[in-house]
Amino acid sequence: MPDSLPVHLNRTDIHSLEVPNEFDATGSFDVQLRNHGEALHVHLHLDDSLSSIASLDATNHHVQAESDRLVRVTVDGDGPVRGKLKVVTAYGAETRYVDIYIPEGGVENEPVIVDEELSRPQPKPAGKSDPSLEDLSPGPILAAGGFTALIAGLVTLVLTGNVLMTVGVVLAVAVVLGLLSVAVRSA
Missing domain, CATH: 1.10.287 (Helix Hairpins)
Known part of the structure; x- marks a missing residue:
């Protein structure tokens, strides 16, 4: 199971934002945006040191009311790297930073999940020649x-x-x- 960084939205007040001070990742991880109130927009940004080995598919995310949304942070390089993830709600109403640490060999620690379908031979379509x-x-x-x-x-x-x-x-x-x-x- 991949690591997950919890981010609580609208839990104490409108546009409120609660994040841990730091997060240790052993490779790619998910940012779990948990919205406890009305729908809002969340912006995620990796600082320069983190973006040297990690990436986000998208930086702006709309989170529906009373819902969860997972945002994948893909780690492509090797640590150790220490950097900051910037989390912003409601177009700048609240901003928080999470210290992220990715140790050396973090990518190698990720499990490779292989679907069982790959082990079965695929039938050739009927009526096809060479x-x-x-x-x-x-x-x-x-x-x-x-x-x-x-x-x-x-x-x-x-x-x-x-x-x-x-x-x-x-x-x-x-x-x-x-x-x-x-x-x-x-x-």
Whole structure:
């Protein structure tokens, strides 16, 4: 279970803000915004030292009346780092600072949660063939083959000077291309 930093909103008065003086995190943690009254906005800010290894997805949060909201502080780097988390309610009506300490190796202490679904083999969709053959169409193959047959015929004609041999080479390449086209269509 990840660490959680409790922040009480509207518990004693409108826009009141109660936070602990300090918080030790062993890696990424949640800021638990617990609203005891009317809906309000909360702004969270990491100082420079904390933001060097940690981040927030968003800094401004609307917390509904009588509700809880979790805000994730993701620790991506290694400590030790000591810094401040600034918590502001109602667009500046109240401001508090929490001293945050992230020890050395804090990220390594986080558990890796693996879903059991990953251990099961995924079935292949029915009726699908080899994906490498799905995108092949005979048109480009025949065009490339026709070009190859023409080049082979011209080379044969230039080297031998024999028209019958040239026609034979072109026909042989055409037969191979036809067979390749049939194979692609049936795949």
